[in-house]
Amino acid sequence: MATLTFLGAVGEVTGSRYLLEVDGSEGTRKLLLECGMHQGGGDADERNARPFGRLARELSAVVISHGHLDHAGLLPKLVREGYRGPIHCTRDTRDLLEIMLADAAFVMAKDVEWENRWRHKADKPLLEPLYDTDDVEQTLAQCEPHHYGQPVSLPGGVTLVYRDAGHILGSAIVELKVPSGGRDRRLVFSGDLGNPESVLMEDPEKVFDADLVLMESTYGDRDHRPLDETLEEFARVLEEAHAAGGNVLIPAFAVGRTQEVLYHLSVLYHEGRLRQQLVFLDSPMAIRVTELYQKKRKSLNDEDLRVLNVAAQGDPSQYLPVLRLTRSVEESMAINRIHGGAIIIAGAGMCNGGRIIHHLRYNLAKPSTRVVIVGFQAAGTRGRQLVDGVERVKLFGEEVPVKARIHTIGGFSAHAGQSELLAWAGAFRQRPRFYLVHGEPGAQQALRSALAAAGIEAEIPDYGDRIEL
Template identity: 45%
Template sequence: MPTITFYGAAQEVTGSCHLISSSSLGDVLLDCGMHQGMRAKHLISKEQFSFNPASIDMVILSHAHLDHSGRLPCLVHEGFVGPIYCTEATAQLLPIMLFDALSLYENDLRRENRKRSRKGLADISAQYNKEDVLNVLECLKPFPYKQQVDIGNGALVRFYDAGHILGSAIVELTLDDHGKQKKLVFSGDLGNTDTLLMNDPVHLDTADIVLMEGTYGDREHKTLGDTQKQLQEILSNAFARGGNVMIPAFAVGRTQELLLYLGKLQQAGLLDNWQIFLDSPMAIEVTSVYDQWLPNLDCEGIKTLCTGEQTLLKNFLSTLHLMVDAEDSMAINKISKGALIIAGSGMCTGGRITHHFKHRIWDSRNTVIFVGYQANGTLGRILVDGARHVKLFGEDIIVKANIETLNGFSAHAGQAALIEWVSHFKTNPKVVLVHGEPDALEALACKLEQMHNIQADIPILGDMIEF
């Protein structure tokens, strides 16, 4: 009988990693993600895997976000040599994601080893390198949505649009179990149906077991109209104060959605005179990939961009400035007012946004707008929870900037959408909730039982279940 062992995103939001073992197909890894906010000293001082990477026969990757893909180079470094199945757009995004993560990792490692040298301690060796990233990319086996692919020994895999980010997939895996077919559906990250850019998640109706994310299992998002109105009001108030706006944004998904919202406001004459700075080389590169796929995305949201004359990076937002070099980024500090800065990292665990915080978060004229989920322990979560002092680059800095949260920008489905998605299954599958904090998963499980008599399991790290 096939089993699933949960090695990540079990009662936590990040680190997606689930091991499927079966007599017919061997060991299959669903995702291989890193924990958000993991720095070099933590990444290296802890054992990376609770299984032997060399024993894994293949990886099925739901999408390119690092909390689902970020440990693939470590997996390869430690002996994995099999195929990595993913969608075509994921294969385009993954090099950008993994090389950026490698750069940050190597910087962290150098910093940590300098500290160790000053204490007379030996250097920590790198867990992976550029060659490992290149080997990951060599392992990729991309294919389109809805195409069923034979992955050996009677097993089939098919991807459906999850509507979360470009290339994100719901995974349908069919296994042969002693002559009987068993079907597993893994939701990956399900998208928010009320957005401008992405398609709605596809509904499926047949499965023996469903692994479903529950990031927002305990709450709903504001509607698209309410979110646009709230954003316009926040920006209008910030402009009237003569301040600047800082938006920590994930390079994949959130940034592109945000650019579309800002463009819509500008077209409606509601953006004041903001100068918009996309201060993220990674986000710029990712957005260029999105531009290639615009006709495949939500036509209602982006039909004005599909004429060939406009893209998210070209001619749609007239005051958009692309800041690639570090010198460009530092030049923004000279602007005293009217700068709207979009920069990573999305949870403020590093990147250029932290430098902008250092220069501006102590000024009450300025505003920080959070447009995405902030995991426990991250600087973003600390600020959202109301911290009045933060430590940045070794300095204790007072927080006087206005802190705003727009949860309508979320790329994840809210509670009602999650319940609606899983209720489409007609085969009474076993439901397992992953990728969510305990309170969110418990709330979702209670609602599923109340509304549809679905008894959902909530595994902890290391749990194994049969199906």
């Protein structure tokens, strides 16, 4: 018999983690599907810090769908606590993890160093980071990368196959064939399904056979605006910012969203519609990821790349000539001397850390500023506060009035909307059991109702729920 326990991303969008236990002749084998960080909310740090306990040494394998931190960000912590088995992922995910986990360790070290200064003065116990760069290196050494469509044998007689999820570079739908109850059962995890209208990525693959499906529900309550309307709104915001003389701030999701925004800025530039003459990519991680996307061009959508090639006469360096890459802290600080006419793309995407905080501090109080939100903002994050219309926000210990105009442009989302989720779920030939994960309660209930109207029954699990395959 095989069982699945829900250990994360239930009733919330982040913290992905599921435990698969398979009984066999050699005893019970434990496999971990996803090992993600919790992001947003007052208890996120506490939940991330909870020890894995005995599980770290009892696991036989780990399977990761893609490289976003809410799916893979606690891998080095698992390794730090004793896990030494294989970490299965796609080849492009392995390369992304090298960038993202190293950056997470660096940011964590800086945050802990800052916090410990105050703790030392207050004679309080000092903190330790969840993991460091040595743990990241060990994690990468344990990664076993695979191609899409390649069957992989896992402990317990389980077979893994990755399918293209079309979300970010290397993102995958996870198919697991699991022996249970005298026959093979098919467990399919959607991972994060991509938005077919997004550029650069291929469309998510359809899967037709499953006994049990774990499906994301991030945007289960709505569809995204059509891309052409989204681009017109984006161009209009940029034009208004130019007329008002202010800067445009775009909180950067380093993987996927940043590259898509740069693509659309490039198209606007070559159409003569980009009035701003300075575009800053102010995120060392986003810069490295953008360079990786360039290196991995064969993994991207040919038609979208052809558009860029035509626009820039085939010269990648001319896609966006006004782009400036600011790697150092000094270069980043210098941007704050520019009081208008610039587009500043800076991390982090949910405004809960990174260089965007400095740019918000210098620009939020100006009515001429435009803040363009291009991705999902989890509950409890500073980005969510801005989207919800907060009048003042605390930055570096001081209250800053929000006079800037906040624009939420959801059509850039790299997630499937409700209609795409319904179409993906409707492709299964039999009637598998559906469990909705990776969504806030309202979105999950809406998707559950929409699925029911289409004749598909779905359940919404709670933390710790355990089901048989």
